[in-house]
Structures are given as structure tokens and as C-alpha cells.
Amino acid sequence: MGNKVMATALPEVKLIEPEVFCDEFGFCFESFSADEFTDDVSHGFNFVQDRHLRAVRGVLRGLHYQVHRPQGRLVRVVVGEVFDVAVDVRLNSPTFGKWSGACLSAANRRQVWVPPGFAHGFVVLSDVAECLWKTTEYWFPELERCILWSDPDIGIEWPIEIEPILGAKDAAGRRLYEAENIA
Numbered sequence: 001m002g003n004k005v006m007a008t009a010l011p012e013v014k015l016i017e018p019e020v021f022c023d024e025f026g027f028c029f030e031s032f033s034a035d036e037f038t039d040d041v042s043h044g045f046n047f048v049q050d051r052h053l054r055a056v057r058g059v060l061r062g063l064h065y066q067v068h069r070p071q072g073r074l075v076r077v078v079v080g081e082v083f084d085v086a087v088d089v090r091l092n093s094p095t096f097g098k099w100s101g102a103c104l105s106a107a108n109r110r111q112v113w114v115p116p117g118f119a120h121g122f123v124v125l126s127d128v129a130e131c132l133w134k135t136t137e138y139w140f141p142e143l144e145r146c147i148l149w150s151d152p153d154i155g156i157e158w159p160i161e162i163e164p165i166l167g168a169k170d171a172a173g174r175r176l177y178e179a180e181n182i183a
Helices: 034-042
Strands: 003-007 014-018 020-023 026-029 049-056 060-066 073-079 081-088 099-105 111-114 118-124 128-135 144-146
Touching (some): 060 081, 073 081, 073 099, 073 118, 081 111, 081 128, 099 111
Antiparallel strands (some): 003 014, 014 111, 020 026, 049 128, 060 118, 060 144, 073 111, 081 099
């Protein structure tokens, strides 16, 4: 089985489309292969944790990242659809403050690789969505930071026409140039 790795607006962020085998009984695809992932996408990162999230239409999570122990994330959707976003928060990067976004859904089976040093967020476009992601570092709540989803300096074009539903942490996000970024 093989995955098609596609470029995004940010060189390190990759969109991954699996080769899917279908018959009258269903489908099968390889959602992860260490050999293929290491060689083509992550350049040596290893995963230490899997996470599973469920949310309803209009919920927006992010833009989250960890300082001092940044996480890489391999994200996919197994129920519904989300618009998924990565923002470069590495101060010394030529793409600092730039973003990349893609629709991930159970139907398109695409995944996105968000490397360490990037903030991550998404908004739920379907009635409900369930997301799975692998991380290269454990979650440390005391190291997590949040950038405001609507920061005009970043200018993310969220495909929504309503005010999103935000948790307290996401509503209190800081602007990119006020946030603690990754050196």
C-alpha cells in the first residue's frame, strides 16, 4: 500500500492521501506505516501518544502548540469533516506566521502532518466529527499555548459563516506577536 504525499503552502506541512482498496464489502487502507512515514514525511520523528477527539458543528479548537517540548501531529478524521489548519510559530523560520489549511474528512481519508514548531487547530464542518492524531511528544498542559484563531496578522480564511463555538482556552488565545513562540 502507498500514500500520496502532497505539498501545502508550508513546506514542512504535508497532506497525505492514502491508497484505498474498495470492494462490495467495504474498504481498507494503511493509515500509518513507520517506514513510509519516516522516509517521506517526518524525517525521523517517532510517535509517543494517540489522541481521539469528538466535537459538534461549529466547534473550533486551536490554535494550540507546546513550548519547550513541541509536538508533531499526524491528524485524520474518522467521522465527519473538519477544516484543519497549521501555523508556523518558529521565530527564526522564513514562514513564521504563515498558515496552511485543508479539509479532512472520513470520506476523503486524508491526513495532515503538522511538524513540531507549528500551531494546530480546526473547525468542525459536519454535524459531528471525530479526529484521531498521533503525537511526537506527550501533552503537557503547563507547556501548551494558544494563538487566537482570528488573529488578523495570520489571516486564516476559515470556511465558516457563523461565529464558531470556542472553549475558554481558545477564546483566550493570544495574538501571534504577543504569544510565546518557539525559537
